[in-house]
Amino acid sequence: MKLTEPQITLIEETLVLNGLNYDDIKLEVTDHIASEIEALMEDNTHSFEENLKIVFEKWAVQLKPTTYGLWLGYAYSGPKMVMDKMANFTKSELKWGLLLAFFSTLIILLLYKIINNVDFLLVLDAMLKKLLIVVILTNIYFRITLFKTKVKTVYSTLFNRRFYITLLFSIQIAFNIFRIVPLNKSLEVKVLTLVLLLIFVMYCINSLRFLHKHFKVEKKLSPSIS
16 A cells, blocks of 8 residues: 555654654655555554554664764764764774775885985875865865755765864864974974874865765755755
């Protein structure tokens, strides 16, 4: 038995009341719940409202308010399924960010040892900072763009939550708080600073990846929100 539009709307409204106001996940969950209710209505004589209650009781664990502590912030909570997804993104980002930064640093240090010239580090430092400027300006542009959108996704939420941290570190980099070359421009290299700078570059680029995913969802949902 196919559900009517008002019934599907009621499912969506109930999900929002349970804190699930992320359009990307809400769309998937609405489809799952609608299918489960349709199956139940084929097998029993209960009303739509009764079957709705039965199905939502099954989803109660996934909709339970949850927090992930340091991974997402102790003060930040939401439905378990949303927080799980955000936490998995954060853990994966940290793992791959550290791995890529480590190998990138090894390659840079190997090249530096072969070239043995401080100018190599100075050029690298300038290139990384220019790349960050481009990425940050792009982030600012899309942060403004997100104010106009009616769609809220896990991806846009992650992007918005990290935007000000990104901006803060960018200002520090602009004022040369992070330097991979000592002030005396000796042949030494600040390895830890280099690693941190590379991690931050990847962090910023990953923010743009979240944006890309958000706009894909927004494009998919555009017929229903226009």
